[in-house]
Amino acid sequence: MSKSVSLEEAAGFLLRHQRILVLAHQKPDGDALGSVLGMRSFLRNLGKQADALFPSPLPERYRSFAGPVLTALSRQEAERNYDLIVLLDCANAERIACGPALDADFLRSRNLLNIDHHVGNNVGAPYNYIDSTASAASEIAVELAQATGKAIPVEAATLWYLGILTDTGSFRFTNTTGKTLRLAADLLDAGADSERVVNAVYFSKPxxxxxxxxxxxxxxxxxxxxxxxxxxxxxxxxxxxxxxxxxxxxxxxxxxxxxxxxxxxxxxxxxxxxxxxxxxxxxxxxxxxxxxxxxxxxxxxxxxxxxxxxxxxxxxxxxxxxxxxxxxxxxxxx
Amino acid sequence: MSKSVSLEEAAGFLLRHQRILVLAHQKPDGDALGSVLGMRSFLRNLGKQADALFPSPLPERYRSFAGPVLTALSRQEAERNYDLIVLLDCANAERIACGPALDADFLRSRNLLNIDHHVGNNVGAPYNYIDSTASAASEIAVELAQATGKAIPVEAATLWYLGILTDTGSFRFTNTTGKTLRLAADLLDAGADSERVVNAVYFSKPxxxxxxxxxxxxxxxxxxxxxxxxxxxxxxxxxxxxxxxxxxxxxxxxxxxxxxxxxxxxxxxxxxxxxxxxxxxxxxxxxxxxxxxxxxxxxxxxxxxxxxxxxxxxxxxxxxxxxxxxxxxxxxxx
The missing domain is CATH 3.10.310.30 (Diaminopimelate Epimerase; Chain A, domain 1)
Known part of the structure; x- marks a missing residue:
């Protein structure tokens, strides 16, 4: 069974579950990293147990934003430790960054919520919220957080700002909409450290x-x-x-x-x-x-x-x- | 006499006058050009006679946004043709781009409204609205337009987007606030051609x-x-x-x-x-x-x-x- 859920339903999933694993696509870019780590921060701030899995090394320029992450996970651990798996920014089942011990079929047999902004997302999770008008998975993450009615912590605001900034080329690409800019404004108001993000993304070239x-x-x-x-x-x-x-x-x-x-x-x-x-x-x-x-x-x-x-x-x-x-x-x- | 006016008072000036000259600082950058030409478009859309004066040539990359502008103006013409002069983005009296026939003293003897975002603006116009928290003069121009309650035409939206984008380094500089992003979002919603602006500013390097x-x-x-x-x-x-x-x-x-x-x-x-x-x-x-x-x-x-x-x-x-x-x-x- 694979079905689409509304933003409110997806937000309800986050609120109802307590032990949550967050995943992205392989070779994470700024949005994959930002959306996943921002979600981890948001969920932990709600008192939940939340972990992020990144089996491959993170790009150098973003590493300081990540803190400790899981780099491997067995099936047993995934089964035992988490009651919800949230996948962000991943369009294809074969590109899920889950490490060799897990696979898409296994993940789809779990309580898997697939949040993405790519046209033609083919993950086929049990629960899917796909908005291809969003500039970035991080943009959807902000909307999701707002739909829960809970506050966005500063760290999540910074990470989601990173995701939006990188996927829009600093708001220069044609995926930037009025909504994109307003959600980014909300992140600045929530305390996002845009100076740190901008320096990491644009002013840290070796x-x-x-x-x-x-x-x-x-x-x-x-x-x-x-x-x-x-x-x-x-x-x-x-x-x-x-x-x-x-x-x-x-x-x-x-x-x-x-x-x-x-x-x-x-x-x-x-x-x-x-x-x-x-x-x-x-x-x-x-x-x-x-x-x-x-x-x-x-x-x-x-x-x-x-x-x-x-x-x-x-x-x-x-x-x-x-x-x-x-x-x-x-x-x-x- | 030189006094500060409120945003609403400044908006009232725009609404009350019919023949308006718009000026910026010498060697216009994207914000000087965008704020002045956007204001010209906004005022003309209200049925007013509005002209922009640029005594020195405009930068190549922005020229296609300008259309015909005045390049010189005599004192007599300035006296006879305009009942309001609006100065945008100019911090210093000696940097007003008014051509050799006019000077700051003459302009200050007229009905001069000085709109700027620079700290320490010393123009000393009869009427001044200075907001140093604004990222760009174009940002203030958007607020002014909104304070009039009149619609922002597509051309003005594009020009003011150009001004904000260039003065914030595409929203990367620390002058970018939540308000900046929200006003930019309003411009996109008003139809600003951000693709054209971005291509001119960032993707037109000889x-x-x-x-x-x-x-x-x-x-x-x-x-x-x-x-x-x-x-x-x-x-x-x-x-x-x-x-x-x-x-x-x-x-x-x-x-x-x-x-x-x-x-x-x-x-x-x-x-x-x-x-x-x-x-x-x-x-x-x-x-x-x-x-x-x-x-x-x-x-x-x-x-x-x-x-x-x-x-x-x-x-x-x-x-x-x-x-x-x-x-x-x-x-x-x-």
């Missing part, structure tokens, strides 16, 4: 990362279609030279998107035996999601990703250029 | 500017005091190489501020026979305004500027390093 980016921009950027398409393949030597890892690459593609006249941007890098591609669009009328889907990837209209098993970066560039040419032509009249 | 920045970061950044101070002197050759002008340098210093561990950042460049210095702080407990004031400059705690008539950049760097060393010592215990 010097070597900055130099990596500078060299990437100097040496690797190509443009096509009258500058409307900008792309870059990152050579493996560049990663090595600056000891840079794509785990810290959130936002890297924005460096291509920020170029004047660019409509579509793509960033290409080798991972294991394949090439990973990130794509962005700056205009709603030229969505990159169809390109990604046609190549076995997916995402949103404005942001999508693909993995391609091609022999070299040049082959990837050629495939993408062909697709982007189809998307951007004919050039609209000025 | 490629040569990006390369200028990349080379600056590769070649010119120095750090001191265990990385807590980052600074760069821009060599004149670099400006020439990329045909870059500091008129487009809004935000350049954020590249230094974004480096991990930096508390204070300074950017130094030659202008005419002097050196201009921009300074930023990332932490409220280390304000840069006192340093700027001690060297004849000024600004806010987190952002200040100085002009120094010293023989070379090395001399400027030495003076600043000495001051910043005094500010940042002793190093607090971790």
């Amino acid at each position: 010097r070597r990362q900055q130099q990596f980016e500078a060299e990437l921009l100097q040496s690797c950027v190509k443009t096509a279609l009258d500058g409307r398409y900008a792309y870059a393949s990152i050579p493996p030597e560049l990663f090595a030279k600056y000891d840079f890892d794509m785990r810290d690459g959130e936002g890297l593609i924005d460096l291509l998107r920020e170029i004047d006249g660019t409509v579509v941007a793509a960033l290409i890098y080798r991972k294991n035996d394949s090439y990973k591609v990130s794509m962005r669009s700056k205009l709603r009328e030229f969505p990159v999601d169809p390109i990604a889907r046609s190549l076995g990837g997916g995402g949103h209209d404005m942001a999508a990703g693909i993995t391609l098993a091609l022999p070299d970066a040049a082959a990837v560039e050629a495939v993408l250029l062909d697709k982007v040419t189809g998307l951007l032509r004919p050039v609209p009249e000025p | 490629r040569r500017q990006q390369q200028f920045e990349a080379e600056l970061l590769q070649s010119c950044v120095k750090t001191a005091l265990d990385g807590r101070y980052a600074y760069a002197s821009i060599p004149p050759e670099l400006f020439a190489k990329y045909d870059f002008d500091m008129r487009d340098g809004e935000g350049l210093i954020d590249l230094l501020r974004e480096i991990d561990g930096t508390v204070v950042a300074a950017l130094i460049y030659r202008k005419n026979d002097s050196y201009k210095v921009s300074m930023r702080s990332k932490l409220r407990e280390f304000p840069v305004d006192p340093i700027a004031r001690s060297l004849g400059g000024g600004g806010h705690d987190m952002a200040a500027g100085i002009t120094l008539a010293l023989p070379d950049a090395a001399a400027v760097e030495a003076v600043l390093l000495d001051k910043v060393t005094g500010l940042l010592r002793p190093v607090p215990e971790p």
Whole structure:
């Protein structure tokens, strides 16, 4: 059985249960981390036992926000210790960050509440609250907390602010709505430490990362279609030279998107035996999601990703250029 | 006579007058431009005759938002054509952008309403509404419009969103409050084209500017005091190489501020026979305004500027390093 619940019903779940495990998607980004840890803080503040599970290491820049988290959990412990499992910000059953001992089928056999903002969420939990108009899972978490009628503690406010800020690119992406800004305002009023969040997200770039980016921009950027398409393949030597890892690459593609006249941007890098591609669009009328889907990837209209098993970066560039040419032509009249 | 008026009184001024001239400070930034042009749109939508005067050219990236503006105005025309002059975002009488034919004394002899958010506004207009807790003049403009009870047209919403976004660094600076975010939400609800604003402000960087920045970061950044101070002197050759002008340098210093561990950042460049210095702080407990004031400059705690008539950049760097060393010592215990 898998059913949709209302916001109020979901809030009722949180209030009724006492021992709660909170989960997100694998390779947590700012919103996964913020929504889960903010929920943990909110629930603990209500006197509940609440734990967060993150089987893989958290990104360096967010680590100071996390405090101690569970890094592994057996089935027995999950069965014995928790009467509710809350999953946040995870669109796909196979991407639930639950560690090798648990799996989606097991989780779905439990009291599982699935809270998400992604279109096409396929977790199929017993209870689902999906709002694809929300900018971030953290935005929904704030609404949920408000629906309980309980106060939002300062720590949860800070963590949810982190989640909203990172998923909206500091309120610059088109997912930012009036509601997003009002809920963020409520978090500031609740004492969210926005200065700490902003410094961690935007003003904590390691010097070597900055130099990596500078060299990437100097040496690797190509443009096509009258500058409307900008792309870059990152050579493996560049990663090595600056000891840079794509785990810290959130936002890297924005460096291509920020170029004047660019409509579509793509960033290409080798991972294991394949090439990973990130794509962005700056205009709603030229969505990159169809390109990604046609190549076995997916995402949103404005942001999508693909993995391609091609022999070299040049082959990837050629495939993408062909697709982007189809998307951007004919050039609209000025 | 110079007196403070309430928000409601200021709103009443707008409603009562019919022929209104709107002014800002010289070298208009996003907020000066947005607040003035948004006000023009708002007033025209009420059926009034409203004009904006910008004697100096507008920054390239904002020009498409402006439409036709007055670039010069004689005293006679100002006397004859307008029964109210509204000044927005201008802290100092000598910085009013009114062209050579007008001056502050003349303007103060008129029906002048001075709307601003800077601490220490010294315009001394007949009527003043100064709110230094507002993030931007555009934020006050929204409140003013709401106080009139009249609807905000889409164009004004877009322009005021531009003003708030640029003065808050996309809601990242510490001047962002719950009120800021709520008023911005009201603008989105009124139809503000945030996508256009964001693309103009953050995603319209000329490629040569990006390369200028990349080379600056590769070649010119120095750090001191265990990385807590980052600074760069821009060599004149670099400006020439990329045909870059500091008129487009809004935000350049954020590249230094974004480096991990930096508390204070300074950017130094030659202008005419002097050196201009921009300074930023990332932490409220280390304000840069006192340093700027001690060297004849000024600004806010987190952002200040100085002009120094010293023989070379090395001399400027030495003076600043000495001051910043005094500010940042002793190093607090971790």
